[in-house]
Amino acid sequence: MKIYKKRWSKSGIILISSLAIVLSVFPSFADGDISSLEGQSTALQSELEGINKEILALSEEISTAEMQIEIMNGEIERTSDALAEAEENENQQYEDMKARIKYMYEHGNATLLEMLFSAENMTDFLNKADFIENLSEYDRAALDNLKTIHEQIGEQKETLEIQQDSLKEIQDSLTARRNELQAKAEETSTNLADVQARLEQAKAEEAARIAAQETISYGGGYNSSVINGGAINATADDITLLAAIIQCEAHQEYNSLLAVATVIMNRVEDPRFPNSVSGVIYAQGQFEPVWTGRLQNVIDSGPTALSMQVAQDAINGARLAAVSDCYFFLYAGSTNRPGVNIGGNLFFPSW
Numbered sequence: 200m201k202i203y204k205k206r207w208s209k210s211g212i213i214l215i216s217s218l219a220i221v222l223s224v225f226p227s228f229a230d231g232d233i234s235s236l237e238g239q240s241t242a243l244q245s246e247l248e249g250i251n252k253e254i255l256a257l258s259e260e261i262s263t264a265e266m267q268i269e270i271m272n273g274e275i276e277r278t279s280d281a282l283a284e285a286e287e288n289e290n291q292q293y294e295d296m297k298a299r300i301k302y303m304y305e306h307g308n309a310t311l312l313e314m315l316f317s318a319e320n321m322t323d324f325l326n327k328a329d330f331i332e333n334l335s336e337y338d339r340a341a342l343d344n345l346k347t348i349h350e351q352i353g354e355q356k357e358t359l360e361i362q363q364d365s366l367k368e369i370q371d372s373l374t375a376r377r378n379e380l381q382a383k384a385e386e387t388s389t390n391l392a393d394v395q396a397r398l399e400q401a402k403a404e405e406a407a408r409i410a411a412q413e414t415i416s417y418g419g420g421y422n423s424s425v426i427n428g429g430a431i432n433a434t435a436d437d438i439t440l441l442a443a444i445i446q447c448e449a450h451q452e453y454n455s456l457l458a459v460a461t462v463i464m465n466r467v468e469d470p471r472f473p474n475s476v477s478g479v480i481y482a483q484g485q486f487e488p489v490w491t492g493r494l495q496n497v498i499d500s501g502p503t504a505l506s507m508q509v510a511q512d513a514i515n516g517a518r519l520a521a522v523s524d525c526y527f528f529l530y531a532g533s534t535n536r537p538g539v540n541i542g543g544n545l546f547f548p549s550w
Contacts, residue, residue: 445510
């Protein structure tokens with residue numbers, strides 16, 4: 200029996216030593232690499248946000264230009280109608296004047312003489328002479344006035360058309376700029392997705408490395424028994440939502456998933472936080488997968504069976520004892536805070 204125990208002890212030492220050697224050659228991301236990727240992700244997100252704001256501003260400018268062009272088109276139509284009316288009046292005035300001149304040429308001398316000699320007295324004679332002279336001057340003045348109006352309307356139409364062309368050039372320039380920014384936004388989104396994928400891989404590998412090291416150090420898993428914290432009422436959507444968020448925030452390992460679920464359940468039952476699963480998860484600025492879209496991607500594709508199991512257990516009251524008093528967690532590789540490290544996440548009671 201002693202020999203057996205001695206051989207078992209030697210085997211255990213050899214096994215642990217072997218694991219240490221294997222882990223030393225595992226490819227892993229250093230904290231600096233993760234920090235670099237997080238920096239790249241933040242920079243790309245900021246760049247994308249700036250591009251989207253600029254696209255929105257350009258779209259508003261394009262809408263304004265389109266409105267101004269439409270207004271200008273209406274004014275050009277109005278001016279064109281006025282120009283046509285002025286030309287018609289000018290032509291009519293010209294035709295009327297020609298008719299009077301023709302009549303005066305054919306009958307005018309006799310008629311005008313009759314008009315003059317029919318005067319009853321000198322005052323009447325002078326008045327009729329003034330009338331004949333004023334009639335001719337009226338025709339000339341009316342025709343000159345119509346020509347002036349015609350020229351003014353023509354100039355106004357030309358000015359409006361020049362302004363319209365200028366607005367169209369501005370609109371075309373803004374549209375081209377918006378198209379360029381949209382292409383850049385697509386490229387930035389692609390780069391951001393690539394960096395985030397690499398970041399997730401880096402975090403997963405780093406967490407696996409930490410978890411493996413902890414297993415070697417402590418000769419087994421975590422001292423993390425499950426306790427009953429009390430069930431809550433929840434819908435099927437709440438369970439799916441909880442499963443999706445813990446899948447985003449933890450590794451596919453029961454204790455790691457339950458640790459995150461425990462924090463969320465603690466918040467649901469604490470008056471400092473919203474009193475529902477969705478309220479806690481969608482609280483502003485609390486969970487990165489919410490605002491980066493990773494959460495929705497998991498919901499759309501469906502959480503794993505393990506994630507759904509852990510979520511259901513948590514709804515039914517399961518809590519991880521090691522983090523039963525914790526309300527917050529961070530990626531362990533990014534903080535020096537005191538706390539409980541489970542699956543690469545560091546859990547702690549207060550901020």
